[in-house]
Amino acid sequence: MWDIFLQSINKSYTESGEKAVNDVSLHVEEGKLFGLIGPDGAGKTTLFRILTTLILADSGTASVGGYDVVKDYKVIRKSIGYMPGRFSLYQDLTVKENLRFFATLFNTTIQDNYGLIEDIYKQIEPFNDRKAGKLSGGMKQKLALCCALIHSPKVLFLDEPTTGVDAVSRKEFWGMLKNLKSKGITIMVSTPYMDEASLCEEIALIQEGNIMSVNTPDEIIAQYPDMLYAIKSPGMNQLLQELRKSELVATANSFGEYHHITFSKQGSMELLLKSLHRSDVEMKPIRPTIEDCFIHLMTHE
Amino acid sequence: MSTLKYLLQKEFRQIFRNPTILRMILIVPVVQLIILPLAADFEIKNINISIVDNDRSVVAHDLIEEIKSSGYFKLVNYTHDYQVAFSDIESDETDIVLEIPDGLESDLIREQKGSLFIAVNAINGTKAYVGGAYLTRIITGFNQDIRAELNPGNNGASIGVAVINWFNPLLNYQFFMVPGILVVLVTMVAGYMTALNIVKEKEVGTIEQINVTPIRKTHFILGKLIPFWVLGVFVFTLGMFVVARIIYGIVPLGSVFLLYGYLALYLVAILGVGLLISTYSNTQQQAMSLSFFMMMIFILMSGLFTSIESMPRWAQWIAALNPVTYFVQVMRMIVMKGSEFEHITRHFVIMAGFAFVFNVWAIINYKKTS
Incomplete structure (x- = not known):
């Protein structure tokens, strides 16, 4: 069973005890594509570093595939792949040299695992003799994924793999993850982009070291308690100020083209439209996004 | 074992791709070995001297000629007024003032004795000391000549001293400095470059990627130390058998095998220092500052430029703890x-001790921090 288990994990980096991760418990089932969603500094990387046996938690237990991260770290290191948030391959070695180097560290060869990485590796194979430091962002990311997969790991940890990557490459990358999942690999991925949450099977929303909610994206959205409306009108900044001042409105947040609002009392729509004294206001009920849920959970902590 | 082989392969590949490292190991030692011994020459020449001649006699004239022809002194002022000469010292134009009193020659003839006065500008202590000593030596020699001239056949009883310089008969300063400077170069290459x-x-983050693999820490460390050990031996060979031999004509008198034996052990100790520095720093800048601090102490307190015996007691202790x-x-x-x-068994034992302490300390600290 290659699942991931965290039980009451605490970790703080400072003497004063300010917690990077606060009493986190999680369970990721085998073969799942699990997303850790939260802004920068939420504690995502800390959790990854604990699970990949790079650092020790202050308290609590964690295991990967039933192996304890402290006692059985050797077994874990053999069976996991880790792609850190920052590109950390040798920039002065070529694509092929990097790949071969990491293969040899696991006592294996590129040929033995070619099947697993083939789809991804094919895209960077033309640049085999280019130094890793000279690759584009998307290429670097693919190479890093190949290196993390080179020993056919059972569990894959990807820390913010899509940060700093263009929209097309991001989409492509999630396609690759789906593919890997279908090969039975348990994948834990973190991202600060809320729109990527819906691409995971199960997600945990994390904020300031605390897990706020763990569920499927659909379920998390279904749990959103209020009716949500999108509102749009010329002069969006001023509109937001007016909405926030209005007693009828409970929450108002800017979401690109629209503002998302909830009402303090049901059926105040007409009243609000009247009170705004604007001519061309567009308002419609919408399905909440993960970001709406995140903001809701954050403000109701 | 094969893991180590691949680690070494990767390490050498990176080293040979890095133009800075190549320059460090090829050009820097050669240039430094050519320049440093010339600059660090302690032989003092061109000592500026002002002479106050109140006598203006034949004896005084002979003495002045003797001083001028010694090659060590440059006569900057010849005057009859001590105040003028002293103002030369004040304006830093002269290092030494020699005053010849009025009636030197007549005193010598009449009373068989005369006296001279030397005033030294001691701001540069070494120059003052050496200059004063040179001048005294010239005057002593001159004195003997005069005695022979004035009292032929009666030289009185005197003890003659003959000095022979063993191991460096011509007192060639470079023979002394070049081997020492080579030690510094090897130390810099091995210590600095390992730490950096x-x-x-760590700084680039590749160590994280390495740490999540099943690779053993000892393999990783060995993979780092062995290449720089090899580079250290290479730089030493280049310095000893190319630069020192061709440019300075220095040929080791003793066994080359013994020399390399000691180098091998020494490099292990210095690589330990490099490793130790790396465990205390997180960025290359920190490592650089820390190594620089260590190297300054190592080099200045090694007896390379100054004699350890003349250091104060506390400094001698530091020198004794310095590989x-x-x-x-x-x-x-x-x-x-x-x-x-x-003759150097004691040195071998002590260096083995350094190698052990630095490496064990570094490995313990390395394990603790990661």
Whole structure:
């Protein structure tokens, strides 16, 4: 069973005890594509570093595939792949040299695992003799994924793999993850982009070291308690100020083209439209996004 | 074992791709070995002298000629007024004032004795000391000539001293400095570059990627140390058998095998220092500052430029705890004196101790921090 288990994990980096991760418990089932969603500094990387046996938690237990991260770290290191948030391959070695180097560290060869990485590796194979430091962002990311997969790991940890990557490459990358999942690999991925949450099977929303909610994206959205409306009108900044001042409105947040609002009392729509004294206001009920849920959970902590 | 082989392969590949490292190991030692010994020459020439001649006699004239022809002194002022000469000292134009009193010659003839006065500008202590000594020596020689001239056949009883300089008969300063400077170069290459290389992996983040693999820490460390050990031996060979031999004509008198034996052990100790520095730094800048601090102490307190025996007691203790001290001594002993193993057994034991302490300390600290 290659699942991931965290039980009451605490970790703080400072003497004063300010917690990077606060009493986190999680369970990721085998073969799942699990997303850790939260802004920068939420504690995502800390959790990854604990699970990949790079650092020790202050308290609590964690295991990967039933192996304890402290006692059985050797077994874990053999069976996991880790792609850190920052590109950390040798920039002065070529694509092929990097790949071969990491293969040899696991006592294996590129040929033995070619099947697993083939789809991804094919895209960077033309640049085999280019130094890793000279690759584009998307290429670097693919190479890093190949290196993390080179020993056919059972569990894959990807820390913010899509940060700093263009929209097309991001989409492509999630396609690759789906593919890997279908090969039975348990994948834990973190991202600060809320729109990527819906691409995971199960997600945990994390904020300031605390897990706020763990569920499927659909379920998390279904749990959103209020009716949500999108509102749009010329002069969006001023509109937001007016909405926030209005007693009828409970929450108002800017979401690109629209503002998302909830009402303090049901059926105040007409009243609000009247009170705004604007001519061309567009308002419609919408399905909440993960970001709406995140903001809701954050403000109701 | 095969893991180590691949680690070494990767490490050498990176080293040979890095133009800075190549420059460090090829050009820097050669240039430094050519320039430093010339600059660090302690032989003092061109001492400025002002002479106050109140006598203006034949004897005074002969003495002045003697001083001028010695090659050490440059006559900057010849005057009859001490105040003028002293103002030369004040304006830093002269280092030494020699005053010849009025009636030197007549006193010598009449009373068989005369006296001279020397005033030295002691701001540069070494120059003052050496200059004063040179001048005294010239005057002593001159004195003997005069006595022979004035009292032929009666030289009185005197003890003659003959000095022979062993191991460096011509007192060639370069024979003494070049082997020592070579030690410094090897120390810099091995110490600095190991520390920087390991810290670079930390800074770039590649060490994380390495740490999640099943690779053993000892393999990783060995993979880092062995290449720089090889580079250290290479730089030493280049310095000793190319630069020192061709440019300075220095040929080790003792066993080359013994020299390399000590180098091998010394490099292990210095690589330990590099590793230790790397465990205390997270960025290359930190490692750089820390190594620089260590190297300054290592080099200045190694007896390379100044004699350890003349240091204060506390400084002698620091020198005794400094690995560079021992290698500088061993180098000079083997290269100049042709010392055998039995003469440097103590040095071997102490260096083995350094190698053990630095490496164990570094490995314990390395394990703790990661």
